[in-house]
Amino acid sequence: METLIDDWRARIAAAAGSGGKLAIRGGGSKCFYGGPETGERLDVAAYSGIVAYEPTELVVTARAGTGLRELAATLAEKGQGLVFEPPHFGAAATVGGMLASGLSGPRRQAVGAVRDFVLGVKLLNGSGEVLTFGGQVMKNVAGYDVPRLLAGSLGTLGVVLEVSIKVLPLPVAEKTLRFALDEAAALQKLNQWGGRPLPISASAWHDGLLTLRLSGAAAAVAAAERELAGEVLADADAFWDSLREQKQAFFLGDAPLWRLSLPSVTPPQALGETLIEWGGAQRWLRGGDARRIRAAAAKAGGHATLFRGDDALKTEVGVFQPLTAPLARIHRHLKQAFDPQGVFNPGRMYPGL
Amino acid sequence: MEGNSADRRFAVDRPTLIRRLRAVLPAQALLVEEEDLRPYDCDGLTAYRQLPLLVALPENESQAQAILKVCHELKAPVVARGAATGLSGGATPHADGVVVSLARLKKIVSIDALSRTAVVQPGVRNLAVSEAAAPYGLYYAPDPSSQIACTIGGNVAENSGGVHCLKYGLTVHNVLRVRGLTMAGEIVEFGNAALDAAGYDLLALLNGSEGLLAMITEVTVRLTPKPQLAQVVIASFDDVRRAGDAVAGIIAAGIIPAGLEMMDKKAIHAVEPYVNAGYDMDAEAILLCESDGTPEEVAEEIGRITAVLERSGASAYCVSRTEAERLKFWAGRKAAFPAVGRLTPDYLCMDGTIPRKRLAEMLQEITLLSGKYDLRCANVFHAGDGNLHPLIMYDANQPGQLERAMAFGAEILELSVRFGGTITGEHGVGIEKVNLMAEQFGMAEIETFHRLKAAFDEHGLLNPGKGVPTLARCREYIQARVARAPTAPRF
Numbered sequence: 113m114e115t116l117i118d119d120w121r122a123r124i125a126a127a128a129g130s131g132g133k134l135a136i137r138g139g140g141s142k143c144f145y146g147g148p149e150t151g152e153r154l155d156v157a158a159y160s161g162i163v164a165y166e167p168t169e170l171v172v173t174a175r176a177g178t179g180l181r182e183l184a185a186t187l188a189e190k191g192q193g194l195v196f197e198p199p200h201f202g203a204a205a206t207v208g209g210m211l212a213s214g215l216s217g218p219r220r221q222a223v224g225a226v227r228d229f230v231l232g233v234k235l236l237n238g239s240g241e242v243l244t245f246g247g248q249v250m251k252n253v254a255g256y257d258v259p260r261l262l263a264g265s266l267g268t269l270g271v272v273l274e275v276s277i278k279v280l281p282l283p284v285a286e287k288t289l290r291f292a293l294d295e296a297a298a299l300q301k302l303n304q305w306g307g308r309p310l311p312i313s314a315s316a317w318h319d320g321l322l323t324l325r326l327s328g329a330a331a332a333v334a335a336a337e338r339e340l341a342g343e344v345l346a347d348a349d350a351f352w353d354s355l356r357e358q359k360q361a362f363f364l365g366d367a368p369l370w371r372l373s374l375p376s377v378t379p380p381q382a383l384g385e386t387l388i389e390w391g392g393a394q395r396w397l398r399g400g401d402a403r404r405i406r407a408a409a410a411k412a413g414g415h416a417t418l419f420r421g422d423d424a425l426k427t428e429v430g431v432f433q434p435l436t437a438p439l440a441r442i443h444r445h446l447k448q449a450f451d452p453q454g455v456f457n458p459g460r461m462y463p464g465l
Numbered sequence: 466m467e468g469n470s471a472d473r474r475f476a477v478d479r480p481t482l483i484r485r486l487r488a489v490l491p492a493q494a495l496l497v498e499e500e501d502l503r504p505y506d507c508d509g510l511t512a513y514r515q516l517p518l519l520v521a522l523p524e525n526e527s528q529a530q531a532i533l534k535v536c537h538e539l540k541a542p543v544v545a546r547g548a549a550t551g552l553s554g555g556a557t558p559h560a561d562g563v564v565v566s567l568a569r570l571k572k573i574v575s576i577d578a579l580s581r582t583a584v585v586q587p588g589v590r591n592l593a594v595s596e597a598a599a600p601y602g603l604y605y606a607p608d609p610s611s612q613i614a615c616t617i618g619g620n621v622a623e624n625s626g627g628v629h630c631l632k633y634g635l636t637v638h639n640v641l642r643v644r645g646l647t648m649a650g651e652i653v654e655f656g657n658a659a660l661d662a663a664g665y666d667l668l669a670l671l672n673g674s675e676g677l678l679a680m681i682t683e684v685t686v687r688l689t690p691k692p693q694l695a696q697v698v699i700a701s702f703d704d705v706r707r708a709g710d711a712v713a714g715i716i717a718a719g720i721i722p723a724g725l726e727m728m729d730k731k732a733i734h735a736v737e738p739y740v741n742a743g744y745d746m747d748a749e750a751i752l753l754c755e756s757d758g759t760p761e762e763v764a765e766e767i768g769r770i771t772a773v774l775e776r777s778g779a780s781a782y783c784v785s786r787t788e789a790e791r792l793k794f795w796a797g798r799k800a801a802f803p804a805v806g807r808l809t810p811d812y813l814c815m816d817g818t819i820p821r822k823r824l825a826e827m828l829q830e831i832t833l834l835s836g837k838y839d840l841r842c843a844n845v846f847h848a849g850d851g852n853l854h855p856l857i858m859y860d861a862n863q864p865g866q867l868e869r870a871m872a873f874g875a876e877i878l879e880l881s882v883r884f885g886g887t888i889t890g891e892h893g894v895g896i897e898k899v900n901l902m903a904e905q906f907g908m909a910e911i912e913t914f915h916r917l918k919a920a921f922d923e924h925g926l927l928n929p930g931k932g933v934p935t936l937a938r939c940r941e942y943i944q945a946r947v948a949r950a951p952t953a954p955r956f
């Protein structure tokens with residue numbers, strides 16, 4: 113494993129010295145996400161393996177190339193898991209890609225995102241130094257919170273080598289309910305329920321149907337099921353898996369896929385065909401006018417990402433919502449702090465970063 | 466002990482600064498007389514005292530902005546201050562700087578029950594948010610024991626925790642958006658009213674930034690629905706090791722309690738006569754373990770918790786029967802610091818975090834150190850997340866005691882790092898632990914922290930001397946460390 117790092121160091125130094133660029137790749141399952149890859153490929157999948165796992169400490173440390181599947185299986189043996197349900201988007205998905213993409217699945221609305229669970233990281237910066245931030249304990253405020261900063265940074269700050277993540281017990285009981293509701297009524301219900309101590313762990317609305325998952329102690333799930341009185345969905349795990357992995361019909365086809373992250377109470381936006389998750393806070397759109405979508409998201413107090421689209425459209429409208437001038441400046445300076453020569457994943461997040 | 470008076474990098478001309486600030490502030494918003502500055506000379510870490518050049522008390526964001534612009538132009542350091550309950554000297558003034566107290570920005574701007582969010586100014590007290598949200602069946606989950614006094618701005622700056630953060634998260638998990646000012650006086654928004662924002666997660670950086678990256682002027686917090694029921698189990702142990710095992714046993718059983726706290730005999734003996742919480746005075750340690758949720762859920766979980774307690778050899782336990790009794794049980798824990806404060810003229814509160822499995826071992830080490838330094842030490846732990854609060858008792862008027870207390874504390878923190886933990890779980894590095902950062906981080910990480918700060922504050926004017934040591938200080942620390950313990954150097 114150490115020879116891998118030495119090899120990468122040499123490649124980083126060579127790139128830094130010659131104005132070269134490196135495109136960091138784990139399993140390649142999230143290549144579609146963010147700006148197009150440029151530069152020489154740096155494959156990190158071989159740097160894999162679980163370094164430490166102590167169920168009673170609620171933490172697992174894994175090398176970046178470790179497969180998400182393998183990790184989930186190991187944790188499940190002890191009745192634990194990554195409860196933010198990171199999407200895999202392919203069998204090759206790795207821990208490093210999970211952190212770099214910062215994406216979370218259906219249960220995010222109830223438990224938090226990747227960034228809420230990452231406790232520590234080891235990374236190679238643009239000068240080839242191995243840096244360690246955070247740790248393996250639940251509470252740690254020594255130094256700035258670099259581990260969380262790396263969540264969603266799309267590999268632009270360094271090569272993630274190792275990640276320590278908080279794990280939690282998997283829910284004892286789950287039940288999925290269905291309700292026939294239009295978009296406005298579903299949003300209203302989701303927000304009202306959200307204000308009550310109900311064990312709601314996921315939600316999805318599309319085409320007049322609201323699907324709601326309850327997770328937790330058996331008694332709590334049963335009580336909520338009685339009270340909410342929806343129609344019980346039989347093959348629920350398959351439903352939530354296909355939602356998380358974007359295999360449902362809504363996600364198929366070539367039309368651009370937009371992800372809108374909005375305050376959960378934002379009323380229906382009438383921007384096109386919509387699928388709503390996270391209690392109203394995450395909304396997917398197929399197609400539509402980029403300028404209108406971005407403006408609507410900003411007006412509502414959120415942002416819009418061109419989640420899937422071809423390179424031409426990405427280049428034209430940008431993948432992520434533009435930043436205000438002071439934030440853009442801070443981003444540039446942070447990039448320089450970690451990767452002064454701009455070697456890693458240029459343009460994956462914003463042009464020039 | 467004086468703060469960073471040795472730091473004379475900033476040659477600030479006081480009369481000019483006063484003149485310029487008077488031009489942008491109402492008269493009552495600037496304190497210049499020594500007798501007015503005196504109350505601002507320290508925070509909760511009273512061992513460090515330092516008079517600031519001036520104190521400014523802005524009444525709104527634009528006054529705060531005007532102050533920063535002047536200080537930025539004149540290159541004067543700025544120390545933000547909330548309620549000054551901080552325990553690491555984060556708000557200790559700088560000898561050449563202005564303390565900016567955000568205490569007057571104390572409006573709850575809005576509470577939105579449907580979206581379960583509150584927008585508050587930084588000087589709003591932690592408990593005031595929950596009080597304002599209570600009519601909607603909501604509350605703000607992070608509950609530091611100082612919650613009657615400490616401010617949301619300070620909570621964000623320290624990424625504060627509380628006795629319920631095992632289940633409900635730290636400040637960073639409960640804040641959606643921070644609005645603030647850069648040192649240059651620019652308005653910036655980190656995060657937003659949605660669950661995430663575009664770009665790097667700067668909001669995560671702001672949490673726990675100890676006033677070094679930006680001055681916080683408004684915060685959007687997430688509110689949590691109040692559970693239908695909460696009950697706490699209080700268990701006695703005649704051996705701290707068994708109490709430590711019970712903590713691991715509860716987690717191993719797949720239970721995440723709403724709170725899991727431990728107190729040792731010295732802490733119990735400090736608290737019980739003061740609060741009458743009903744703690745067992747004969748126990749070597751007690752555990753407080755809370756369950757919340759629906760009545761059925763709580764009954765089921767309490768059953769599983771008490772089964773673990775019995776297996777782990779608890780000598781006795783009881784479950785709160787009423788809400789009043791639950792609050793009484795917690796009152797003792799929440800008053801632990803002031804209770805210890807009654808037994809001693811001064812105390813230092815340590816804040817290391819270690820893997821849970823090493824709790825008992827750590828307690829034994831602390832007992833040995835207590836003998837070595839000839840100082841008493843009471844222990845309260847956020848046991849569920851391995852966060853220790855040894856309270857080292859000393860008398861600052863006795864020559865040498867403060868130095869001994871600090872050396873004692875430093876050894877505990879070095880041990881925390883050696884056990885695979887950290888020097889601070891929730892109180893921050895501040896001025897107190899700035900040298901100990903070299904215990905936990907190498908030079909390359911420390912350099913990265915400096916570059917990261919410079920991305921926000923180019924001239925290093927926000928809270929200089931705190932949080933991250935200079936590279937020169939790191940080198941000194943490492944040399945001294947190697948000389949002291951030649952067998953266990955980390956570098």
Ligand SMILES: Cc1cc2nc3c(=O)[nH]c(=O)nc-3n(C[C@H](O)[C@H](O)[C@H](O)COP(=O)(O)OP(=O)(O)OC[C@H]3O[C@@H](n4cnc5c(N)ncnc54)[C@H](O)[C@@H]3O)c2cc1C
Nearest residue numbers: 547548549550551555609610616618619622625626676681
């Ligand atoms: C009895 C007691 C019990 C405690 N219990 C706990 C506990 O259970 N959990 C816990 O985590 N902590 C605890 N603390 C520590 C302390 O209360 C927290 O750190 C708290 O968050 C500090 O808030 P404050 O308003 O007093 O901030 P201050 O002490 O005034 O400031 C703390 C830091 O925040 C910065 N700051 C303050 N306001 C701003 C702002 N608007 N913008 C930028 N920076 C700012 C300051 O510069 C300083 O670095 C306790 C303290 C005491 C005295």
